[in-house]
Amino acid sequence: MESLPHTHVSYRPLYNLAMGPLKAAFLNMALELSIFDLLSAHASPESVAHQLNTHPTNTRRLLDGLTILELLEKKEGSYRNTPLANTFLVSHSPQFIGPLLTQTQNPDMNPLEALKALVAKGPEAHPSPMDMTDETLWAEEVKASSGWVLGGVGSRVATRIAGLPGFEHLKTFMDMGCGHGVFALYLLEQNPGMSGVLMDRKGVLEAAKPLIESFDAQDRISYRPGDYLTDDLGRGYDLIFASATLNFARGRMDHMLSKIHQALNPGGYFVSFQDGLTHEQTRPDTMLGAIIPCMMMDLDYCFDQGEIADAALRAGFRHVQSQTMETPIGKMELDIARKA
Numbered sequence: 253m254e255s256l257p258h259t260h261v262s263y264r265p266l267y268n269l270a271m272g273p274l275k276a277a278f279l280n281m282a283l284e285l286s287i288f289d290l291l292s293a294h295a296s297p298e299s300v301a302h303q304l305n306t307h308p309t310n311t312r313r314l315l316d317g318l319t320i321l322e323l324l325e326k327k328e329g330s331y332r333n334t335p336l337a338n339t340f341l342v343s344h345s346p347q348f349i350g351p352l353l354t355q356t357q358n359p360d361m362n363p364l365e366a367l368k369a370l371v372a373k374g375p376e377a378h379p380s381p382m383d384m385t386d387e388t389l390w391a392e393e394v395k396a397s398s399g400w401v402l403g404g405v406g407s408r409v410a411t412r413i414a415g416l417p418g419f420e421h422l423k424t425f426m427d428m429g430c431g432h433g434v435f436a437l438y439l440l441e442q443n444p445g446m447s448g449v450l451m452d453r454k455g456v457l458e459a460a461k462p463l464i465e466s467f468d469a470q471d472r473i474s475y476r477p478g479d480y481l482t483d484d485l486g487r488g489y490d491l492i493f494a495s496a497t498l499n500f501a502r503g504r505m506d507h508m509l510s511k512i513h514q515a516l517n518p519g520g521y522f523v524s525f526q527d528g529l530t531h532e533q534t535r536p537d538t539m540l541g542a543i544i545p546c547m548m549m550d551l552d553y554c555f556d557q558g559e560i561a562d563a564a565l566r567a568g569f570r571h572v573q574s575q576t577m578e579t580p581i582g583k584m585e586l587d588i589a590r591k592a
């Protein structure tokens with residue numbers, strides 16, 4: 253008899269990868285049907301199907317799938333949300349991240365079906381490469397992307413910033429490329445004497461306004477519509493914060509960091525919260541979602557670890573403290589630079 257194959261290596265990780273689309277399909281279906289809204293308390297599959305007007309037996313099967321994915325618990329034939337689903341997947345929860353999760357498949361930003369052609373033929377293969385500078389794209393993103401800040405990151409970043417020497421005396425800060433502006437809200441919460449300026453393009457700020465007002469923060473926030481690459485940033489800030497936005501200035505970092513340096517008061521802080529690639533641009537896994545956009549635009553817009561800190565020192569900042577922070581979407585770099 254011929255010898256049979258034997259291996260001590262399990263292909264479980266590969267099977268898990270292959271099951272990814274199936275798992276995402278169940279999650280997306282549940283979000284589309286707002287199933288988690290119905291399951292804060294135990295409910296039978298018949299009552300879920302009745303409320304959703306869906307097929308009772310296949311609804312039960314879908315609920316079983318969601319239980320396998322550990323989003324629901326099943327007991328004596330009825331289902332309810334796990335704490336994870338109850339916190340993040342119920343649409344009226346303040347920490348709802350449904351739009352953030354479905355955004356990973358946003359056909360404008362990540363057209364998964366374009367991957368084959370992009371790899372085979374290059375950037376030209378995609379007929380309408382998105383314009384990442386288009387303000388309507390980012391205005392639409394305001395709602396989807398606020399979830400990652402409300403879901404825990406905003407509080408952790410603001411707490412870290414609040415620990416900086418003299419933070420309690422800071423009066424004015426700017427959130428540059430603020431998008432939804434939720435980081436600014438967490439900073440305001442840390443210092444009741446501080447007010448914030450939100451800078452982004454006009455349409456994005458208009459989209460952010462209702463969110464700011466829903467937290468009753470309008471009295472402490474002002475808006476500065478504009479393009480931070482070409483427009484004046486203003487003067488007299490004690491802190492300038494920029495999260496996930498400097499990618500648009502990559503290649504013009506010396507110019508950008510000099511502008512930021514000038515806009516700060518003496519002793520002021522510049523805080524950047526950004527990607528920071530290591531391991532020959534293959535870590536952290538946060539950046540997997542950026543690969544297709546990079547292919548489409550033929551542009552490597554993610555930062556290497558240390559790139560922002562180096563630019564800050566070149567621009568005249570006295571010193572920079574850098575740390576890698578774990579976030580639910582992967583590791584990010586927090587660089588804190590101080591003006592002399």
Ligand SMILES: C[S@@+](CC[C@H](N)C(=O)[O-])C[C@H]1O[C@@H](n2cnc3c(N)ncnc32)[C@H](O)[C@@H]1O
Pocket residue numbers: 387390397401428429430431432433451452453456478479480481482494495496497500
């Ligand atoms: C990925 S979002 C980040 C939003 C938010 N800071 C966060 O971390 O969730 C990038 C933001 O930068 C803004 N942006 C990009 N280039 C800009 C520019 N030149 N001037 C002003 N805002 C810009 C976009 O409009 C968008 O809101």
